[in-house]
Amino acid sequence: MKLIHLPLIALSGLVGAAAQAADADALFDLRETIAPQECSLPPEIESQPFDAGTLHKIPCRATFSDLVYVMVYDEGGILTPLFFPIPGFSFVPTSQTSGRPSHRVKTGRMTVSPLVSSPDVQPDFRVISSSQRIAPGSGDGRISHSYQVNDTRPELLDAFVDLDGQDRVWLWMPESPYETPKQGALMTELGLSFDLDGFTVLETPALTLEDPKQISSHLNLYFPTQEEGRPQIETAMQQTGDQIAATILSSGWADDSVSGRAYRVLMQQRGAQWTVTGLGALNVCYRGDARLSQGPCP
Structure with missing residues (x-):
């Protein structure tokens, strides 16, 4: 076909x-x-x-x-x-x-x-x-x-x-190839939580922000504008008291194996600023039994 x-x-x-x-x-x-x-x-x-x-x-x-x-x-x-x-x-x-x-x-x-x-x-x-x-x-x-x-x-x-x-x-449900959803199935699957369970734990950056929404600009997200594919970046945040959990997804890569990368960022309020206290990542795979992987994609 x-x-x-x-x-x-x-x-x-x-x-x-x-x-x-x-x-x-x-x-x-x-x-x-x-x-x-x-x-x-x-x-x-x-x-x-x-x-x-x-x-x-x-x-x-x-x-x-x-x-x-x-x-x-x-x-x-x-x-x-x-x-x-x-x-x-x-x-x-x-x-x-x-x-x-x-x-x-x-x-x-x-x-x-x-x-x-x-x-x-x-x-x-x-x-x-x-x-x-x-x-x-x-x-x-x-x-x-x-x-x-x-x-x-x-x-x-x-x-x-x-x-x-x-x-x-x-078969897992990829996002529609027709359009970029505001909140795709992958973001729903990643969810939001105040821990790094299920993520590969990365070195916590020494980073303090006046506005927690600035976190996306500090992760050096991959956005392949010069390649085929449908690149997109999605962010979701949740605050409980003086803590914030953020999920950030860069996806739509034109790669045969890896279609994107997801991050979980934990932040703690200290005075008028927010300090990053934890960082984790997952690969988003095109192939394999699971599309979210802590290791390399098949």
């Missing part, structure tokens, strides 16, 4: 302005535009009410176990293709159990695709689900995704892998 990385808003605006009616020819042309040379099936379109408009399922191609579709939302004759965030994953053999191989699922970076396998639509909840067999030779089982469609933007609700004979493996 070739993955398209064009921004959703830009492409939607282009297509929406050009398409005036949801006829079969317009939908077929749209399928060829967003998935060039990907589709081989005739455009036998399935349409159903969805939100304030109509959702069109346009067959694209057949795989060894299912059908792949392009999904187009139609509201008032404005056609908007849906692009689905897909968390990458791979299988790593671990051991032999009862004569059959056992696998461990490793997660990877998020991509975006206009193609979705065997979509099941729940229009009342604006949810689209997908489930398909894992490719032969990679493992026996299925991978499933569910998406909540907000306006014309599918957001990943959950993703999991069912390998035959093994427990279900839930």
Whole structure:
């Protein structure tokens, strides 16, 4: 599957302005535009009410176990293709159990695709689900995704892998590749606490601040503006009495292994100033069983 990385808003605006009616020819042309040379099936379109408009399922191609579709939302004759965030994953053999191989699922970076396998639509909840067999030779089982469609933007609700004979493996939830959230899933996972539990403890800098919010400017945060990726810096702070705990996340790096770095900073008020009393860090990984690591990323 070739993955398209064009921004959703830009492409939607282009297509929406050009398409005036949801006829079969317009939908077929749209399928060829967003998935060039990907589709081989005739455009036998399935349409159903969805939100304030109509959702069109346009067959694209057949795989060894299912059908792949392009999904187009139609509201008032404005056609908007849906692009689905897909968390990458791979299988790593671990051991032999009862004569059959056992696998461990490793997660990877998020991509975006206009193609979705065997979509099941729940229009009342604006949810689209997908489930398909894992490719032969990679493992026996299925991978499933569910998406909540907000306006014309599918957001990943959950993703999991069912390998035959093994427990279900839930794939962690990366942030949406469409936009930078004000408070992303990683920040929620990091949380705030007045200790360094779970963090790699770093040498405490001899640092005193008049304003605790200045702490971000003293950490020499990595912000790769000249590289690909979607760099962002998020900060959360909590005060209890004369103590402050801060969580600072630099993420969106264009690195195959490390996607960012998180810090926990502890501060104590002394008179009119704040002194740093503790500093910890974590690596944010694209791959591996856990995306937050005290050691190097795999």
